[in-house]
Every structure is written in C-alpha cells, then in structure tokens.
Amino acid sequence: MKKLLLQQRAADVKVISLPTIMPYKAWFQQLATTLNFQQVEMPIVLNEMAQQWYWRQALQTALKNSDEPLVNMAAAAVSLNQAHSLETEWGIEVRADEVNPEYTAFCEWRQQYQQLLAALPAWDTPVLATQLQQAIQEGKLKAPAHIVLLGFYSLSAYQQRLLEVCIANGSKVYQLVLHREKAQSIEVYRAEDSYQEMLSALMWAAQYIQRNPTHKVALVVPDLQHSAPQLRRLLTLMFKDTVLDQQWHIAVGRPLSEWGLVRSVLAWFRLLVRFQQGAVVLADVGNALLNAEFAFDSYYRERLAMWDCTLRSGTSVKLSYNAFSDELSKIHPSHAQAFQTSIDTWSMKKRTCAEWVQVYQETLKSFSFPSGFSLNSINYQLCQAFEQAMKAFSVLDEMLPALGADEALSLFEQHLGQTMFQGQRPANVVLDIVGLYEIEGGQWDAVWVSGLTDNVLPQISNPNPYLPIRSQRRAHVMHATPESEMAWATQVFEAILHSAPLVVFSYPSLKGEEILRHSSFLSPYLATQKKLANTAY
Known part of the structure; x- marks a missing residue:
C-alpha cells in the first residue's frame, strides 16, 4: 500500500509522510503503550495468557469444595476469558429471562477472578478497552487525525464506540475499498471424494503453469491445517522434476x-x-x-x-x-x-x-x-x-x-x-496453497477453491457456552450465530470471486459413507458444473 501511494504521489510531491499501517490489535496495543507512559501509576496490563492463568486460579478457589470439578480447567479458563471479553467487545446485555445455569456460574467465577485482579492491581483486556476509550474521550490520549479502515467485515460494538470517540475528538474516519475485477470465468466441478478432488486440483495447477509459465496460481483448501501433511507429500511426489518443483508454498502455521x-x-x-x-x-x-x-x-x-x-x-x-x-x-x-x-x-x-x-x-x-x-x-x-x-x-x-x-x-x-x-514464503513461488482466511486481499491469475461443501461455507456457528445464545444473537456477535456466519461467508465468497480472472470451485460428494452437499453459494453456477474424471494417481 505504501508503494502504491508513492507511485500515485511521485509526480505531485518529492517528500511525503507515509501513513502508519497496522492491524487493529497492534493499534490497540499502541494506544495501551502510550497510555502507560502518560499514566504514572497505571496498573499492570495482563496479556491473554496471564488472564487465563488467573481464571484458572479463580476456578480452583471456587470449585475446591465442589463434588463435580471441571474435567478440563484450562479449556474452561479459555472459554471464560473469551466470554468476559465478548461482553465488552460486542456490548452483550443479558436479560433476566435469558439467564441460564452456565451464565450464573460464569458471573460467580468472574467475581472471584476480578477480586484476584483487584488485589494486584491489574487490568485485563475489557478494563483496558474501557480505559482507552475514556482516555481518548478526556483528551489524555490524542486521537489520530485520519483513520482509514481496510478489510473489516463488520465492526464490533466497542470498535464503533472507539471510532465515535475519535471522531468527536477530531479524527476523520474513512473506509478504503480496493477495486478488483470480478472473475471472467467461473467453473464448478464435483469430485467423488476429497482425495480425487485434491489430485485433480494439483494436476490442473501443473498444467496451467506449463501453459502460462509467468502466471501465479492459488489453491484454496478450507481445512488446510488438517490437510497440510498429506498435501506436502503429494506436492513433493507429483511435482518432482517438473516446472513446479520447489516452486510451491503452503501458507499454514503450526503451534511452536x-x-x-x-x-x-x-x-x-x-x-x-x-x-x-x-x-x-x-x-x-x-x-x-x-x-x-x-x-x-x-x-x-x-x-x-x-x-x-x-x-x-x-x-x-x-x-x-x-x-x-x-x-x-x-x-x-x-x-x-x-x-x-x-x-x-x-x-x-x-x-x-x-x-x-x-x-x-x-x-x-x-x-x-x-x-x-x-x-x-x-x-x-x-x-x-x-x-x-x-x-x-x-x-x-x-x-x-x-x-x-x-x-x-x-x-x-x-x-x-x-x-x-510459519516459514517465510520464498520469492520464486508460483503456486500458493492457502486457507479461506488467506484469500482475502490476495490476487492471482487463477484460483482453485476445493472442499466447498455446505458445512464449510457458511461454517457451523460457534457461540460461547457461558453466554446465552439469544444475548449473543441480539448483539450480532461474529461467528456466534448462523446469521453472522452467513454474513461472514458472503464476504469471503465475494473475495474469492474477485481474487483472479479464472476461478474454479470444487466439492466432494462423499466423505467415507457420508453424503456431502455443495455450498449454497455455488447454486448459481451448478448449471454448467462438471464431474471430475479419475486421475493417473
């Protein structure tokens, strides 16, 4: 983006102040660091791991005399910390008729957790978020003159409040939309199973690169984290001594x-x-x-x-x-x-x-x-x-x-x-293997999207177990309801359609004995869908 800006302004000015480009979380942390310098006796700010540790201590204290202890306290601490953050981030309000046993337990454990933090004293993420918003509102933190948003599917309630406070303190907020052409050619293929689908996609990539040696190709795999080991073996075997030998990269990170x-x-x-x-x-x-x-x-x-x-x-x-x-x-x-x-x-x-x-x-x-x-x-x-x-x-x-x-x-x-x-991407790569999240903002000459079944796009919603479902739905919490998953999936599908001049979709018909259905997003293109033929492999 900085390079593009320099190209556009090169004829107008010789010296230009480049904007700071960073993810939202990095900006949030930058605000916290600035506040820490300005507020001498500011409490300790806990990172996510420390917050989870104190949640575990709170659980151990609350459940030490319980006849039914939690089976996995570490997993419970992660979910509780997420629930605590979601309430602030999305402005979740739980009504009296929505309270359930899980939420009651969450409130009791949170009281124990907050007592531990007050004794330190320390701030967790929700408290820090509130303090940052208040500091900008009171002029203790200087709001940026210009804020440009890029790649936001939606804004949480807290993000909206934070931007409103910045605007009230002189900021101008812009939404940057990158213009990209929609795919000129869209193809859909049905495979017998995921293995045949993957082999066909790899052979298609090899043949496409042979015909167009200067082009860049992407293969999108929704379950890339799970499929990566098998993919590496297939890529090494199939592309040995070919134009794609050592010219591919799997964009998947694993925990250290x-x-x-x-x-x-x-x-x-x-x-x-x-x-x-x-x-x-x-x-x-x-x-x-x-x-x-x-x-x-x-x-x-x-x-x-x-x-x-x-x-x-x-x-x-x-x-x-x-x-x-x-x-x-x-x-x-x-x-x-x-x-x-x-x-x-x-x-x-x-x-x-x-x-x-x-x-x-x-x-x-x-x-x-x-x-x-x-x-x-x-x-x-x-x-x-x-x-x-x-x-x-x-x-x-x-x-x-x-x-x-x-x-x-x-x-x-x-x-x-x-x-x-994740290892750095080599400069000579012509075939990128990416997940659904990585397709956003990318640009290639041809893209094959595999595994597009009805449980992949849209995905199954994943609400937090300690917050009532109705409360999360009313607050439009991302990924918590089928409605929010459909909204997210729509944005992802649009990004795919604008990622290359040629876009190929495929989906498997079977997974073991389970019959699979295509994603509803493929419905407009099914009239011309084709069945994948068996490969030499």
Missing part, C-alpha cells in the same frame, strides 16, 4: 510446540521435572528418547531409539534417575553430565517466569543446542521464533507470582501451543 525441534526440547525439559519427583514412567522416558533431535545427531538418536526398544521389551513401568543417568553416560557422556547439571539447577524452588527462561536457556546451552539439528532455512527461522517465544514468556514476570518447575513448564508449553510459526 508441534514442530519437531521444539517438541524435542519440551520432552527433555519434562524429564528434568519428572526426575525431581522420583522415578519416571517409561512413556515419558521413551518420548524423550525418540524425540532427541534438539541435541543429538543421527548416530546418537539411533542408539537412544535402541535403548527405548530395550526398555519397552522389559517388565518395568518406571525408570529411576540413577538408571537413566548410567545408561545415558554410556551413550553420550557429555550430555549425561549436562543432564546432571541441569537436574541440580532445576530445583523445585519457585522462580519468576523471567528466571525460568534463564534456566531454560542455560540448559539448552549445556546441551550445545541445536547441535543435532540440521540448520536449513526453515530450522533457522524456527530457532529464532523459539528464542522470541522465550522472551515473550519472560514478560509474564511482572504479571504472575513465582512458579514451581512443574507449573512453569506447563505454562511454557501452553504458551508455545498458542504461538504460531
């Missing part, structure tokens, strides 16, 4: 905790915690032995795998630290010594999150991390992302009290599970 390198680190960190509590079950030991790439090269990993096989064939269900240390010394003496040193460092005393990060870094250094891992481009980026994640975890230092080794590691794992990582 799911990447092999980080998973390996966590497995060995978990051993350090477990051995301080006594003998460790073989499942945890085996998990570490089979995920040792963070510090062991292929030769030593083979020996660790053989050790795991020996343990599995025995009769023991647990392994003592002495037995583990003795065997590890035979395989890799220096790493056995590093493990011993780390055991001594990882004492069960409580530390702050910043102190635990220092312990984690010292432990990795003692294992010469990442000595056993091939540092190609992706792995190098992964190491950098892991380092940034540790720094981000240390920020919890001022938000949470000191934690024991077990709780700190569990929280660190949760943090890594919520931190997404």
